Amino acid sequence: MRPELPGFYYDEEKNRYFPIKGPIPGSKSVTSSRTKRKKADPVPVQEPNYQKRTKLKALKLLYTRELSGNVIRLNKKKSNFKEEIQKTQASNPVVWRYGSTEHLGDAALKKFQTDVQTSAGLTPRNILIAGSTEGCLSVLRVSEAGNVLFDESEAQDFDGGIECDPDCLLPRKVKDAELVKPPRLLWKPARSRLHALSSISSIQLIGKQDESEIFQSVKRALITTLGSTGCGSIFFLNLAEEPYMVSPRSLQGNVSSKCTIWTADCSTSGSHAAIGTDLGAALVDLETGAGSYFLRSKSDVLALQFHQSGNIVQCGLRNGAIVSVDVRERPGRPFPSLTRHNIPTGQNSKNRDKFFELRGNINPSRVIYMPTSLTCLKTLETYDQYLMASSMDGTIKLFDQRMVKRGVAVQKYEGHVNSHTRIEFGIDPSERFLISGGEDCYTRIWSIKSGQLLSANKFSNTVPSVVCWSSVKRQREMKDGIVHGAWLGSREAIFNVF
Incomplete structure (x- = not known):
């Protein structure tokens, strides 16, 4: 009897070995049977490219x-x-879910460091401000693993509160999961600091933190609400002392108090804020409350951001246009007398003959177009000529503002899912990665440089609509050279991606 060889079979008639992988010469029945077995077997699901990494x-x-x-x-x-x-x-993030944080941070999140005056003296604090679509504003304390959130001497400053129990969601298969400790602890106050009549639309720190270890502590934050009947509001959150106080700020000047406030941003100097409304975009003096419109538009300003220079505000409109507006007043030309421009509706051939009106100090030839309404836009700190924007059809693009006349993005990020939700994406402090939730409840991470989708994980049953890192733009990297700690908010809970 012929010995069996791995991968071969012996044909008695032909008196020779044949490989099993290929078709057997002169034997159609064997080939057809093997083909039928292959079709009957379930086809294994192929892993996406980013998971192979x-x-x-x-x-x-x-x-x-x-x-x-x-x-x-x-x-x-x-x-x-x-x-x-x-x-x-x-490609393989670790995700923690914090209990008792339902309906806290689905509208806005902001993480920062500050020095707080307590009964024990001036004490450094890591703070996470969370705003909800229900109009609640909560100030949560963050502590690194191994540190206590507060001691007995500080208990009188907190008015109760509970520690949010962390639960590890990813990776799903962890050996000795009960021994895995969360990198951060979170404490929730007994009551929120603000109960507004409408959704919190933005949270912005007044004055930016320095890159070095010795930074100027942030003392105030600007809170805006959407406005339930078209009457948006502005509040100041005082962070100098505990308990934290919230005070309203009335708008003055030609800024209408009967407008919807979609978004806001503060200048690096901390003296002015830009607010995006349904009537355009306005510049507000944070000390006096006096304001005036620097951009008038019939299309709502859904997203905006100050350029690093402090002289330019980039505004994203509901009709998909992104315009850069110079907010410096010209001699003899104050903001109320704004220059009128007729801007093409889009770059598509169908819309070339359609125009919409804008009033402001803008350059019409440098307008950027997204397919649908803007949801978020950010400029890169390292390369301030690069602008990243997302729209409600799920498009995320990176533009070089020196090449906008060509109308082509330098990078596009595939896989994002959206149709009508205002979703804020986040850029990590090292500006290597982009993270965003989607309407399919997946959270995705891309490489900013290559556009490659690195991971997509579903750990929330609701849309992760907001994301933030620490407000220190160039925070110190950890020993392995990797920046950690993105905070994500959804109606279900607050999450930490490590």
Whole structure:
């Protein structure tokens, strides 16, 4: 009897071995039976490309670096070791869910550091401000793992409150899961600091924190509400002392008090704020409350941001246009007398003959167009000529503002799901990764440089609509060189992606 060879079978008539993988010569019945078995077997689900990256073990990268240095060869291309390690981690994030945070941070989130005057003296605090669509504003305390949230001497400053129990959601298969400790603890106050009549539309810090360890502590925050009957409101949150106080700020000047306030941003100097309304965009003096419109439009300003120079405000409109407005008053030309412009509705051939009117100090040739209404826009701190924007049809693009006349984005990020929800995306402090929730309740992470989708995970049953990192733009990186700690808010809970 002929011996069996792995991968081969023996044909008695032909007196020779044939490979099992290929068709058997002269035997159609065997081939057809093998084909039927293949069709009957369930087809395995192929992993997306971004999940395959997690199989690239850190040990292999370390071995390659020892031989080649920081510049390693990967997939026949040269790559940076540090970047590949960061992409590997972003492909497999660790996610924590905090209990008792339902309906707290689904409208706005802001994380920062401040010095608070307590009964024990001037004390540094890590604070997370959460705003909800129900109009509630909560000031939560954040503590690193291993540190206590507050001691007995501070209890009188808190008026009760509970510690939010963390629950590890990702990765789903963790050995000794009960031994895994959360990187951060969260404390929720007994009552919210504000009960507005409408949704919290934005939370902005007044005055930016410095990049160094010794920073100027943030003392106030600007809170805006949407307005239930078209009457948006502005509030100041005092962070200098506990308990934190919220006081309203009435608008003066030619800024209408009967407008919907969709968004806001504060200048780096902390002296002025820009607010986006259904009537246009206005500049407000934070000390006096006096304001005036620097952009008039029949299309709502849904998103805006101050440029780093402080002289330009970039506004995203409901009709999909993004305009850069110079907010410096010209000699003899105050804001009430704004220049009128007729702007093309879009770059599509169908809309070339259609125009809409804008009033303000803008350059019509530098208008950027998104397919539908804007949901969020941000400029990169490292390269201030790069502008990232998202629209309600799920489009996320990165533009070079020096090339807007060509009308082509330098990068596009595929996979985002949206149709009508105002979803805020986030850019990590190192400006390497983009993170955003979607209407399908998935949270996705992209590489900003390559546009590659690195991970997509569903850990919330509601839309993760807001995301934030620490307000320190260039915060110190951890020992492994990776910036951690994105906070995400949905109606279900507040999450921390580590």
